[in-house]
Every structure is written in structure tokens, then in C-alpha cells.
Amino acid sequence: MGSESKVADQVNMPEELTNQLVLVIDSVISCLTMRLRFAWLLGSRGENYVEPNGIWARVSLEEFERWMIKHERTYPNNSEKERRFGIFRTRFESIELFNTQQEGKTSSFKKGINMFSDMTAEEFLSIYASCQNDDPSKYISSFGVDSTYDVAEDDYADIPPVSIDWRDENLVTPVKNQGQCGSCWAFAAVAAVEGSMAWNYGINTSLSEQQILDCSGNADGCKGGFTVAAFDYVIRNGGLNSEENYGYVAKQGTCDSSKTDEHLGRITGYKKVPPNEYDLAKAVAWQPIPVSISIGAGFQEYQGGILRGGCSYNPYKNKHTVLIVGYGRTEDHHEDYWIVKNSWGEDWGEEGYVRMYKGVNLCNIADNAISPLNTYDVERRKTITRNRRAVG
Known part of the structure; x- marks a missing residue:
């Protein structure tokens, strides 16, 4: 005898009503089981986990x-x-719906819950997209910025390779976290100096963003700044101290002159990269390059895959400065992408990185790229690029 008949015999109710009651009980048990499973998954897999089948409507x-x-x-x-x-x-709920709708599509882009998930889009952008809300050409450099990019007559940089990832060559330090301070301009500039120094001296060392904030002369470095202003300070001071010796506190303070005489990170100058993605690829094939991008709410929820949107297309609004450390192409759908190092910690995106679709100047990524200059081991660079297939 089935469970439905046993219930009917015990409570003496019509079989049709019993069947309905059993369905309700089964539904409640199933729902509770799923909620408990979700709670376990959230704890064991981290805040970025989203059930791919979209089976929960509420949290x-x-x-x-x-x-x-x-x-x-x-x-x-x-x-x-x-x-x-x-x-x-x-x-x-919106993230769950988006990821469910993405199933079966060629796009690999996924959204996820992260440290920004209790913020409105306006709050997020006011803090994390305030690095540069003005035309960078208004900045008057102490040293001047050339309008063209020269690669020291290196033939291998003139034709960019099909892919490159400077993380593989130990030119990139671990992902850092700027906190609730609009200091991305300092983080991107310092990351570029770190890469340049790794080439020049073969030393991969985390340098001090706090020194840039405190000592570069910016009125309020937590409300934005320019990469070239950071580079100017590095040149003027003769270098940067290490992050270990001049640690980051996520707010601007008084310059500690007792710590500015250590010159671990140096550059000799910088140049503006021509505003197109082909020349940007040539520059990135030479070294990691800082760029200013116009971000929108899509960055707030980014979890992984190739980002194809989520931008602000006003060139002087919602600016965020990041470091391009390479580019590549997916094997499955042949999507070209930039490999971008962010400064929001390793819990965001792909362990602190975002892959941005390459070829459409997404988020104005090629408009404001600055290349640091230094003395380089050109033969070492040629060795790395010699066996790479050129872009067709």
C-alpha cells in the first residue's frame, strides 16, 4: 500500500485531499533541503558561488x-x-536570473555575489569610479608626454604576438586592494613601475602606493588623480620605497620624508600610447601598461569570463585606472580579450583580474594608455617574443 493510502487511513480524509497534502509536504521539504544546501554552498565555496541552474528565488x-x-x-x-x-x-536575484539566461550562449561572462553586493550602483561608482573625472590632457607635466609611442627600434615589438601574459614572466606583483579610497591611479602607476623594474633589474618587488598618495602633491589622492602625476613624482624623487617599508593605509597622509630616500622603483620617463588597440597591443607586448577605463555597474558584479559591456561611455566620467598585463584568445569561441589587473583585492573577479573583450575599444580602454620608460634588456625581450606567432 502506498504512503498516500496510509495517510488517508490514519486521518480518514478523501484520497484527493491527501494527495494534495502530500504534494505540499514534499514541496516544503524540498524547499528546505535546497535552502540548507545553498547555505552550505555559500559557506564552503565562498561568496562568489551562484547555483548555475538558478533554482533559488530568494536569499x-x-x-x-x-x-x-x-x-x-x-x-x-x-x-x-x-x-x-x-x-x-x-x-x-538579478545575478541568478542573468547567469541562467547566459546558459547555452557563446559568451563566458558570469556575474556573482562579492564584497560590493550591498551597495547601490550609484554608491559603487562614486567610490570606485572616481579615480579621474577630468580630461587627462589638462594635467601639466613637469617632463612632458610624447604623443607617439616608440619601442626603441625593437622589430619584435612592432608586430605584436598573438598572445602574451606577463604574469608568466614574473613581471607582475600580487593583486592589491585600494579599499574605499579612490587611489586606483596610484595603484596602476605603481604596478607599471613594478613591471618596468622587474625588466630592468630582474627584481619583482611590491612598491609603495602610499608614498604616491602622501608625497606626489595631489590635493586629495583618495578622490582621484592621474597616472602621469604619479610617474612625475617617481622621476622627480628618483624612485619609490617598498610597500613593506611605506605601507598602505587607504587614506592620504603627510609625506614621511624619512622613507622617501629608498629608491627601489625607478623609471626614466613615459610616453602616451597612440589611442588604438593595435598600438596598445604593441605596447603591452613590450611591458604591462596602465590604462584609464570608463566603468559602469557591470564591473560591480563581475565574477569571471570575457566582459563585453558594463561601461560608461562618457570619456571623462566614471574613470578607473588599471594595469593591462597581457592579452589572449579563448580556444572555444575565439574571443579576443585583454588581461587586466585590478586593485579591488583577490576576492573580486578572476582572483583580482578581469578579461575584457578586445577589438572594440571596450570602456575606452585604448584612449588613455601611458607607457613607462626605462633602460631595458632588449635581447631578453626578443627571446620571449621570437617564437610567438604575429597577429594576422
């Missing part, structure tokens, strides 16, 4: 509180906590 307060603990988030009162929970829940 509970308890799950939000787990996220708060993971990201050390606190709120001044219960009313603010409820408001943030509402933002978080809405964002979770």
Missing part, C-alpha cells in the same frame, strides 16, 4: 548575515541593515 536574512561576517560588514542600526539586505537580495 534569507541568515545567509546575508553570513555574507556580512565574511566581509566584516556592520551597519549603524537595524533599519540600515534591513535596507542593505534589500539591496543584497535584489542583486542576488
Whole structure:
């Protein structure tokens, strides 16, 4: 005898009503099981995990509180906590819907829950897209910036290879975190100097962003700045101290002159890369290159894959400065992409990186690229690029 008949015999109710009751009970049990499974997944796989089949429509307060603990988030009162929970829940549902709609498509782009998930898009952009809200040509350099890019008569840089990733050559330091300070301009500039120094002296050392903030002369470095201003300071000071000796505190302070005499990171100048992606590829084939991009809310939810949108196309609004460390092409769908190092920590994106679609000047990526100059081991560079197939 089936379970439905046993229930009917015990409570003496019509079989049709019993069947309906059993379905309701099964549905409740199934729902509870899925919620418990989600809670376990969120804890064991991290905040970026999103169930690919999109089987949950809501996220509970308890799950939000787990996220708060993971990201050390606190709120001044219960009313603010409820408001943030509402933002978080809405964002979770939209991310789940987006990823479900992406299934079966050629695009690899995925969204995910991360440390920004309790923020509105406006809040996110006001903090993390405020690095440069003006025309960089208005900055008056102490040294001048050439309008063309020269690669020291190196034939191998004139034709960019089909792919390159400077992380493989130990020219890139670990991903850092700027915190809630609009200092991305300093992080990108320092990362470029680190790459340049790795070529010049064979030393991969994390250098000081705080020294740039405190000592470069920017009125408020947490409200934005220019990469060239950072480069000017490095040239003027004769170099940078290490991050270990002049640590980052995510706010601008008074320049500590006792720490500015250590010159571990140096450059001799810089040049503007012509504003097109082919010349940008040539520059990146030479070394990691800092660029200013116009970002939109799409960056807030980026989890992985090839980013194809999420930009602000006003060239002087919502600017964020990052470092291009290479480029490549996916084997499955032959998508060309830039490999971009961000400064939002390793919990964001692909362990702190984003792959941006290459070939359409996405987010104005080629418009404001600056190449640091130094004395280089040209033969070493030729060896790396010699066996690479040129772009067709």
C-alpha cells in the first residue's frame, strides 16, 4: 500500500485531499533541503558561488548575515541593515536570473555575489569610479608626454604576438586592494613601475602606493588623480620605497620624508600610447601598461569570463585606472580579450583580474594608455617574443 493510502487511513480524509497534502509536504521539504544546501554552498565555496541552474528565488536574512561576517560588514542600526539586505537580495536575484539566461550562449561572462553586493550602483561608482573625472590632457607635466609611442627600434615589438601574459614572466606583483579610497591611479602607476623594474633589474618587488598618495602633491589622492602625476613624482624623487617599508593605509597622509630616500622603483620617463588597440597591443607586448577605463555597474558584479559591456561611455566620467598585463584568445569561441589587473583585492573577479573583450575599444580602454620608460634588456625581450606567432 502506498504512503498516500496510509495517510488517508490514519486521518480518514478523501484520497484527493491527501494527495494534495502530500504534494505540499514534499514541496516544503524540498524547499528546505535546497535552502540548507545553498547555505552550505555559500559557506564552503565562498561568496562568489551562484547555483548555475538558478533554482533559488530568494536569499534569507541568515545567509546575508553570513555574507556580512565574511566581509566584516556592520551597519549603524537595524533599519540600515534591513535596507542593505534589500539591496543584497535584489542583486542576488538579478545575478541568478542573468547567469541562467547566459546558459547555452557563446559568451563566458558570469556575474556573482562579492564584497560590493550591498551597495547601490550609484554608491559603487562614486567610490570606485572616481579615480579621474577630468580630461587627462589638462594635467601639466613637469617632463612632458610624447604623443607617439616608440619601442626603441625593437622589430619584435612592432608586430605584436598573438598572445602574451606577463604574469608568466614574473613581471607582475600580487593583486592589491585600494579599499574605499579612490587611489586606483596610484595603484596602476605603481604596478607599471613594478613591471618596468622587474625588466630592468630582474627584481619583482611590491612598491609603495602610499608614498604616491602622501608625497606626489595631489590635493586629495583618495578622490582621484592621474597616472602621469604619479610617474612625475617617481622621476622627480628618483624612485619609490617598498610597500613593506611605506605601507598602505587607504587614506592620504603627510609625506614621511624619512622613507622617501629608498629608491627601489625607478623609471626614466613615459610616453602616451597612440589611442588604438593595435598600438596598445604593441605596447603591452613590450611591458604591462596602465590604462584609464570608463566603468559602469557591470564591473560591480563581475565574477569571471570575457566582459563585453558594463561601461560608461562618457570619456571623462566614471574613470578607473588599471594595469593591462597581457592579452589572449579563448580556444572555444575565439574571443579576443585583454588581461587586466585590478586593485579591488583577490576576492573580486578572476582572483583580482578581469578579461575584457578586445577589438572594440571596450570602456575606452585604448584612449588613455601611458607607457613607462626605462633602460631595458632588449635581447631578453626578443627571446620571449621570437617564437610567438604575429597577429594576422
